[in-house]
Amino acid sequence: MAERSFANEVGKLRLGEGDEFRGEGILAVTKALLQSGVAYVAGYQGAPISHLMDVLADAHDILEELGVHFEHSASEATAAATLAASVNYPLRGAVTFKSTVGTNVASDALANLASGGVTGGALLIVGEDYGEGSSIMQERSHAFAMKSQVWLLDPRPNLESMVRAVEHGFALSEASNTPVMLELRIRACHVHGRFKTRANKRPAFTLKDAIEHPVRDVERIVLPPASYLHEQEKIAKRWPAAVHYITEHGLNEFFSADRRDIGIVMQGGMYNGVLRALELLGLADPFGRSQIPLYVLNVTYPLVDEEFVRFCAGKRSILVVEEGQPDYIEQAVHAILRRADLDTRVHGKDVLPMAGEYTGGVLLKGLAEYVRRYEPVLLEGRPLPRAARPASPKRMADNPKAFAIERAAGQVHGRPPSFCTGCPERPIFTAIKLVERELGAHHISCDIGCHLFSVLPPFNLGATTMGYGLGWAGAAALNTRETNRRTISIMGDGGFWHNGLTSGVGNAVFNQADSVLLVVDNGYSAATGGQDLPSSQAQNPLRSTRHPIERAVRGVGVKWVQTVTRTYDVARMRDVLRKALTTPEKGPKVIVAQSECMLNKQRRVRPLMRKMAEAGKRVVRERFGVDPDTCTGDHSCIRLSGCPSLTIRDHPDPLRTDPVAAVVDSCVGCGLCGEVAHAAVLCPSFYRARIIHNPNAWDRLRARLGKLVIGALQRRIERRLAGLAA
Numbered sequence: 001m002a003e004r005s006f007a008n009e010v011g012k013l014r015l016g017e018g019d020e021f022r023g024e025g026i027l028a029v030t031k032a033l034l035q036s037g038v039a040y041v042a043g044y045q046g047a048p049i050s051h052l053m054d055v056l057a058d059a060h061d062i063l064e065e066l067g068v069h070f071e072h073s074a075s076e077a078t079a080a081a082t083l084a085a086s087v088n089y090p091l092r093g094a095v096t097f098k099s100t101v102g103t104n105v106a107s108d109a110l111a112n113l114a115s116g117g118v119t120g121g122a123l124l125i126v127g128e129d130y131g132e133g134s135s136i137m138q139e140r141s142h143a144f145a146m147k148s149q150v151w152l153l154d155p156r157p158n159l160e161s162m163v164r165a166v167e168h169g170f171a172l173s174e175a176s177n178t179p180v181m182l183e184l185r186i187r188a189c190h191v192h193g194r195f196k197t198r199a200n201k202r203p204a205f206t207l208k209d210a211i212e213h214p215v216r217d218v219e220r221i222v223l224p225p226a227s228y229l230h231e232q233e234k235i236a237k238r239w240p241a242a243v244h245y246i247t248e249h250g251l252n253e254f255f256s257a258d259r260r261d262i263g264i265v266m267q268g269g270m271y272n273g274v275l276r277a278l279e280l281l282g283l284a285d286p287f288g289r290s291q292i293p294l295y296v297l298n299v300t301y302p303l304v305d306e307e308f309v310r311f312c313a314g315k316r317s318i319l320v321v322e323e324g325q326p327d328y329i330e331q332a333v334h335a336i337l338r339r340a341d342l343d344t345r346v347h348g349k350d351v352l353p354m355a356g357e358y359t360g361g362v363l364l365k366g367l368a369e370y371v372r373r374y375e376p377v378l379l380e381g382r383p384l385p386r387a388a389r390p391a392s393p394k395r396m397a398d399n400p401k402a403f404a405i406e407r408a409a410g411q412v413h414g415r416p417p418s419f420c421t422g423c424p425e426r427p428i429f430t431a432i433k434l435v436e437r438e439l440g441a442h443h444i445s446c447d448i449g450c451h452l453f454s455v456l457p458p459f460n461l462g463a464t465t466m467g468y469g470l471g472w473a474g475a476a477a478l479n480t481r482e483t484n485r486r487t488i489s490i491m492g493d494g495g496f497w498h499n500g501l502t503s504g505v506g507n508a509v510f511n512q513a514d515s516v517l518l519v520v521d522n523g524y525s526a527a528t529g530g531q532d533l534p535s536s537q538a539q540n541p542l543r544s545t546r547h548p549i550e551r552a553v554r555g556v557g558v559k560w561v562q563t564v565t566r567t568y569d570v571a572r573m574r575d576v577l578r579k580a581l582t583t584p585e586k587g588p589k590v591i592v593a594q595s596e597c598m599l600n601k602q603r604r605v606r607p608l609m610r611k612m613a614e615a616g617k618r619v620v621r622e623r624f625g626v627d628p629d630t631c632t633g634d635h636s637c638i639r640l641s642g643c644p645s646l647t648i649r650d651h652p653d654p655l656r657t658d659p660v661a662a663v664v665d666s667c668v669g670c671g672l673c674g675e676v677a678h679a680a681v682l683c684p685s686f687y688r689a690r691i692i693h694n695p696n697a698w699d700r701l702r703a704r705l706g707k708l709v710i711g712a713l714q715r716r717i718e719r720r721l722a723g724l725a726a
Contacts, residue, residue, distance in 0.1 A: 003306035004051065004529070010059040015197040021159070022194045026051045027123065028159045029184070030059065032166035037201035038688065039120075040069040041089040042082040044498075046098025047135075048186035049127035050529040053096065059532075060542060066202050070544065075498045076102035080109035086120035087113070087220050089210040092170050092203065098528075099126035099183070100139040101448075101468065105499075107144065110179070114148040115230045116220040117177040117238065120205075121170030124150070124181045127189065128269070130324055131357030139185050139353065140324045145301045149234050151242055152301040153182045155254075156271040159193035165298060168251055170607045176242040178234075183300075185269050202298065239302060246299050252307060255294040261314060261376045263293035264367075265333065266321035270358060271296055274321055277363040280384050281371065291378065292371070299349035300329060308336045312344040319370045323358045347373075361387040416456045421644045422602075422668035424595030425451050425520050425565045429459040430640045430676055431573035432488070438579060442488050443478055447471030447500070449492035449527040451520050458642040462490070469495035472504030472517045479513045486581050486589075487515045493549060497533050501552055508588040509557040516580045517590045521549055522597040530600045537596070553590045560589040567595040570675045599670060619693040622669035630685035633658030637686075641676050661685070 006027065013031050015021055021031060029052060031040060041063075045053040056063065063070050073079035079095040086093045097106065103126060114121065126141050140520055145152035153170060155165035173180040185385040219226045234359075241644050246252065266274050274294070278284035283291045295311045295318075297303070312318055322329045330348040337344055351373075352366035354356065368388035371378055379388075419426045428451075436442065446452055446462035447470065452700040455462040466474040478487050491500045496519055504517065523538070525531045532540045550563050560583070562576050573593065580589045613619045628651060638646050638661060645667040648659040663673065673686055692699050 004054060006051070006055045006058040010055065010062065013059055013062050013200070014121065017197070017199045019197045020194055021197045024051075024189075025157070025159060025162060025184075025191045025193070026189045026194075027055055028195065029166060029189075030055045031197060032163040033094055034062070034066060034068070034169050034200040034674075035163075035198045036121075036167050037092055037203050038068060038094055038170075039203035039205070039207055040085060040093045041095070042071050042073045042079045042084065042093075043096035043125075044073050044076045044079050044098075044102060045238075045525065045528040045531055046102055047127060047129050047190040047528070049096050049098060049125060049184060050531075051189065052125065053531065054529065057542070062200075066200055067204070067206055069207055076105040077109050077499075080106035080113065080124070083109075083113055083118070083122045083124075085210065085435055086118045086122040087116055088215045088217055089120055090174075090205045091120040091207070091210060092123075094123040094125060095283040096125040097127070098136075099128055099141045100144070101129075101136050102126065103141055103144045104276045105468070107148075109198060110144065110150065111148050112222050113179050113235075114150050115222045115227060117230070117233065118173060118179055119177065121173040121267075122179040123169045125166075126177060126181055126183055127504045128183045128185050130185070133186065133276070133357075134358070138324070140328075141181060142301060142324075142328050145181055146328065149178070149239070150301075151176070151178055151180045151299065153180060153251075153298060154268040154298060154300045155182070155298045157185065157188035157191050158272075159191070159296065161268065162188060163195055165251075168249060171249075172242060172245050172251075175234045175245045176238045178242060187272075216229045225609045234392045242302055243304055246302075246304055247307065251299050252304065253294075253296040253298060254311065255288060256290050257293045257295070257311060259293050260375065261316050262370075263295060263311060263315050263318045264321060264327075264370075265295045265308075265311070265318050266297065267300055267323065268296050268298040269330070270321045270323060270363075273358060273360060274367070274586065276360060277367045280385050281368060281379065281388060283371070283378060292375075292514065297329070303329065303332050303336065303338070305336050308333060309340045309342065312337060312342055315344050317345040317347060317374055319351065319367070320346060321352065321358065321363070321366075322348060325349075327354070364388050384469065417453055417641060418456065418644065419450065419453050420599055421599035421666050421671070422670035423450070424522055424593075424598060424670070425454075426641055426643065427567050427570045427575060427672050427675065428518065428520060428593050429454045429461055429575055430672070431570050432461060433459060433640055434570070435577045435581065438578065439631065442485065442581070443475065445471050445487060445489040445492045447473035447474075447489075447495045449495055449520070450522075451490050451492055454490070458639050469498040469500035470503060470509055471495065471500065472513075472515075475515060476507060476511070476513065479511065479515065481514075488577075488581075489515065489517045491517060491519050492527065493519060493521045493523070493533055493535050493652055494527060496521075496549060496552075497535070501556065505553055505558060505588070505590070506556045512586075513588050514586050515588065516577075517588065517589060518577070519549055519553075519592045521594045523534060523593050523594075524597050524600050526599070528598045530597065530603075549592050551573065552592075553592070558588050558590050560585055561592070562590075563592040563594060565594050567593045568671055568675055570672070598670065602668065616694050618696055621691045621693075622671075623663070623667040623689055624669065624671065624673055625663050625687050625689055627685045627687060628652050628660045628662075631660040632685070633660055635661060637661055637673050637676055641672050643673060646673060717725060 043053055076097040079097055082095055083093050085091050129136055153165045153169055155161040169182050275284055320330045327349050333346055350371045364387045444462045446465040448468040464474050472489040474486040475489045522535050523532055535549050536545040552559050553561050561673045564576055609619050645664050647662050649662040651660050
């Protein structure tokens with residue numbers, strides 16, 4: 001169950017020759033794959049390309065009709081290795097994953113693929129997750145393209161350019177026998193627009209043809225002496241062929257190239273931001289007509305020397321808009337112009353930041369500074385946005401966002417990333433905090449996934465995270481017989497099936513690690529959008545599910561394994577953790593903590609409950625509350641759970657100044673707050689309420705009886721209080 005269904009939109013993938021497609025970028029990319037005659041698609045989900053996998057899953061019937069094979073890969077390395085089908089056969093294949101973390105995982109397969117080269121078009125669609133909204137280390141895909149000499153496309157973020165990039169990506173790959181990487185930023189994936197479609201194409205050469213007529217070419221395998229020849233082939237044959245294709249088909253674009261003796265060179269993905277900044281400066285209109293010459297690099301690797309020389313000839317200077325660091329393109333431009341003996345001055349990271357996302361304010365400030373240096377007359381007399389004004393001694397003028405941040409700081413509360421309301425992972429870390437009250441602090445090795453939020457308040461747990469599925473491997477060195485204290489490692493079910501079973505569990509068994517692994521099994525790859533896993537309990541008609549993690553762990557040799565089937569039972573979680581940390585039994589110990597992801601559960605349950613209520617059927621919803629008369633104001637419940645539905649309110653008794661805990665309407669009735677109160681021996685102020693839609697006669701009778709009893713008790717208390725007052 002993915003976080004979003006494209007079941008209604010996938011019908012657009014059937015549009016034929018000359019029809020008009022209207023919709024989201026990621027759906028347009030899928031349509032472009034089908035128009036290009038792709039034979040197979042694979043990938044591993046992750047922002048910002050998760051929805052590409054979701055679209056393909058929902059388009060199963062269309063793929064079947066066209067003879068296109070699609071699968072969810074076990075990891076990015078699996079996905080990249082899938083492109084081996086295009087090495088010997090004229091099969092067009094595409095894989096997708098999140099970059100740069102996914103590209104890191106896939107780098108071994110990518111290096112081998114790029115070394116031997118391909119026969120069919122091989123396209124890697126990578127989600128470039130760079131900038132302030134990213135959750136990963138700030139690196140660029142460009143380095144991988146350069147390292148392995150894979151061509152890198154970075155199209156303008158509009159549907160026509162992106163579709164064109166997919167179609168030409170396959171052709172460029174075939175023309176140069178080289179894999180091609182297509183880079184999509186999050187805004188490109190979700191941009192909306194339209195384009196004229198072409199008819200979908202069945203692969204001319206099918207998977208059946210390849211299987212029934214096998215081919216091998218030992219020179220395509222990375223073994224000496226062929227591996228030495230691969231490098232020479234890259235330079236002598238593949239690179240020139242790529243440059244020829246790029247120039248012949250005009251993949252890079254020029255706008256107003258000869259209008260002035262200055263110009264801007266940019267990555268294609270930066271085009272919308274640059275054009276908007278120029279528009280705010282009064283130097284362009286919304287339709288792309290610019291007063292300053294633009295050279296748009298829809299192919300950022302390889303660069304085409306002759307295009308740069310032609311664009312820069314006669315220009316005093318150019319500005320290179322290249323997001324991120326190192327400044328690979330800017331350095332290359334310096335070399336190209338020096339070799340051509342052109343004295344055009346190159347600007348880039350001197351007026352734009354070396355690191356960080358090129359947001360609208362950042363681009364506006366940098367472009368204004370560049371124009372002010374070379375064509376100040378263009379800005380004279382214009383009312384400029386605040387970010388474009390000359391720098392002043394005040395800090396806010398130097399940072400376009402500082403004034404907004406300063407104004408918001410006094411009105412907006414800080415909101416660090418946290419678990420969702422009702423998340424089944426929250427009680428796991430509550431249990432760890434309770435155990436550490438008894439046994440003291442432990443070294444905790446974290447992993448990638450929702451559970452990584454435990455490093456932030458209120459839990460403040462965890463020391464390191466080394467990568468997806470590497471939670472236990474991150475504690476591998478901390479394995480010694482000189483102490484009885486054990487380390488704790490965390491791993492999600494997504495990371496477990498990604499590579500944690502081998503690099504974590506298998507490694508710990510082989511090296512006899514006396515430590516504890518806690519596998520958070522919430523039933524889905526929750527951090528990447530809620531896709532199914534081998535251990536998911538959901539029935540998936542296209543995938544094989546319901547393979548228990550405990551069985552897999554025992555299969556590689558772990559003897560001490562315990563499964564907790566309901567993580568909200570904090571006392572049970574605490575006791576199992578304590579047992580794992582204190583048992584005299586040596587060797588690796590694994591706890592599998594199971595409860596369904598609350599987001600996916602709500603996506604599944606809420607529509608059903610709404611339909612039942614609308615149909616007049618009885619529906620019961622549970623939620624919790626706090627009795628203010630009983631609450632002591634200690635707030636341990638908040639400190640130990642951190643649930644967003646728990647807050648504080650003024651005490652209704654004017655004589656008591658301490659605020660009391662309260663449960664707001666976002667409560668989903670998971671019961672954690674009450675469980676924490678019980679396990680931590682807190683106050684008994686929590687109560688469980690049942691909200692009934694379409695109650696039956698018995699429900700109504702019980703409600704009336706309850707009101708009568710409660711009313712009688714309240715009147716009795718009021719009489720006692722009145723007597724005391726007298």
